[in-house]
Amino acid sequence: MPRPVTRLAVVSLLLLAGCSGLLLRPAAPGLTTVPTPALPAGVTVAAGQLASSTGCTLDYRTFVPAAPASAPSADADGDWIILAHGFLRSQQRMQGLAAAMAAQGMQVATLDFCNQKPWAGRHAQNGRDMAALARHLGAQRVVYAGFSAGGLAAVLAGGSDPRTAGVLTLDLVETQGLGVSAARSLDKPLLGLAGEPTNCNALDNGRAVFAASARAQVQRIEGAGHCDFEAPTDGLCELVCADPDGPEQAHRERIIARAVAAAGALLEGDTAAWRPPAGAADGIAADAGVQPERHATSLPGSRGG
Numbered sequence: 001m002p003r004p005v006t007r008l009a010v011v012s013l014l015l016l017a018g019c020s021g022l023l024l025r026p027a028a029p030g031l032t033t034v035p036t037p038a039l040p041a042g043v044t045v046a047a048g049q050l051a052s053s054t055g056c057t058l059d060y061r062t063f064v065p066a067a068p069a070s071a072p073s074a075d076a077d078g079d080w081i082i083l084a085h086g087f088l089r090s091q092q093r094m095q096g097l098a099a100a101m102a103a104q105g106m107q108v109a110t111l112d113f114c115n116q117k118p119w120a121g122r123h124a125q126n127g128r129d130m131a132a133l134a135r136h137l138g139a140q141r142v143v144y145a146g147f148s149a150g151g152l153a154a155v156l157a158g159g160s161d162p163r164t165a166g167v168l169t170l171d172l173v174e175t176q177g178l179g180v181s182a183a184r185s186l187d188k189p190l191l192g193l194a195g196e197p198t199n200c201n202a203l204d205n206g207r208a209v210f211a212a213s214a215r216a217q218v219q220r221i222e223g224a225g226h227c228d229f230e231a232p233t234d235g236l237c238e239l240v241c242a243d244p245d246g247p248e249q250a251h252r253e254r255i256i257a258r259a260v261a262a263a264g265a266l267l268e269g270d271t272a273a274w275r276p277p278a279g280a281a282d283g284i285a286a287d288a289g290v291q292p293e294r295h296a297t298s299l300p301g302s303r304g305g
Contacts, residue, residue, distance in 0.1 A: 038096075040103035042066035050136050052129050056114035060133055061091060063102035063109070078140025079165075081108040081263055082130045082157070084150030087121055087173070089230070089237075094147065096231025097170075100256045101263055109133055113153075121149055123178055127156030134161065141165045143266045145259070147229050148173045148201065151192070155179045155209060159186045166266030170229040170259060171195050172206030179209035183216070189271045190216040191262045193255055195224035200241035219258060219276050219286060224251040231256060 039045060043065055050058045081101055083094050091110035098108040111133055115122040130153055134142045142163050146154035151169030158167035159182040166189040174180065183190060190213045197204035210216040225243025227233040228251040265274040276286050 038099070040099055043099060043102040045099075050111075050133060052114055052125070053132065054115055054125060058111050058114050058129055058133065059091070060109055060111040061095070061098070062107070062137070063095075063098045064107050065102045065105050067105065077107075078138065079107060079143075079267055080134055080137055080139040080141075081106055081143045081145055082134050082139075082154075083108055083110045084113070084126065084130060084144075084146030084153050085110070086146075086148030086150050086230070088116065088118060089147075089150075093230040093233065093237075094150075096252075097256055097259055100231075100260050104260055104264065106260075106263060106267070109137060113150075121175065123149060123152050123175065124156055126150070126153035127160065130154065130157040131161045134163065139163060141267070143168060143263050145169070145263065147171060148226065149175070151206070152179050152209075155182045155186065155190070158188060158190075159183070164188050165269070166191065166271070168192070168259065168262050168266065169206065169209075170255065171201050171224075171226055172209060173200075173202050174205045174209050175202075179206070180212045183209045183213040186213055186215070188215065189266060191266065191271060191274060192216070192218040193229070193258055193262070194218055194220050195226060195228060195251075196222075196244050198226050198242055198244070200226035200237075200243070215271075217271065217274065217286070221251055221254055221258070223247075224255065228252050229255055 043063055045061055045063055047059065047061050050060060052058050083098055085091050085094050091112050094110045098110050101108045113126045113129060115125045115129065130144055140163060142161060143165050144154035144158040145168040147170040151172035152174060154167050154169060156178060158164040169192040171194055172192055190210065192210055194204060194206065195201065210218050223244060223246040226241045227237040227243050228248055230237060231252055262274050265271045
């Protein structure tokens with residue numbers, strides 16, 4: 001068998017095996033306490049299940065602090081971050097970020113997309129499933145967040161849910177113009193973190209989504225690869241993605257810190273405060289291709305605010 005074909009076959013099998021092996025389902029419906037490594041003090045994790053509108057079962061986890069952070073003009077108990085994983089990945093890969101957000105007083109829920117298939121991303125349905133989970137949790141205000149294709153689902157969910165406080169994406173990947181279309185009508189802030197162009201972020205094609213939004217900000221983590229946006233990642237991601245060499249742990253720490261700050265800024269309604277540290281020495285810089293958010297009380301053709 002020619003070497004390129006062999007590599008494709010091996011990668012395909014690893015993807016299928018990896019995806020099925022990463023999912024962790026609770027033993028019974030309802031909320032059940034589950035173990036999570038390196039859980040911050042005061043944060044509790046529980047697992048539950050929810051039926052998707054298509055009939056499959058969504059597994060989810062909640063990361064809840066002992067005392068949710070206060071937020072202006074809203075009951076903080078009703079504020080949620082809905083955090084999505086990437087294509088053919090699982091919520092396990094987002095638990096580091098979820099725990100970090102909860103440690104700062106935010107309520108976070110992750111989920112496993114049950115409609116996603118190796119041959120079909122089902123991004124619109126994934127967005128609907130994120131919104132369904134927010135409803136199930138009784139959310140009053142929501143920050144939809146996600147990594148890679150999960151970021152695309154977050155943009156779609158945020159554009160369709162009037163409870164949206166904002167959208168946060170991590171190395172967003174666009175496809176079929178779905179994100180661009182949703183971003184044009186999104187009337188809430190869109191914040192993004194991006195790494196270097198690689199095969200796994202479609203050579204940074206998510207930039208087009210931010211360019212379509214009137215309220216977008218992007219910060220680039222210089223030298224970061226696609227797998228650096230997972231916490232934890234695994235050998236499967238490292239094998240498939242041609243990420244640049246570099247200090248992966250340092251990149252991941254920067255990403256988590258900036259993502260936590262972004263989520264807080266969205267809930268506080270102060271995205272102007274979410275700016276890169278002075279200078280680029282810290283490895284973080286504003287993306288020159290995207291203008292800072294243009295503050296406005298309403299946008300043409302939007303629902304306002």
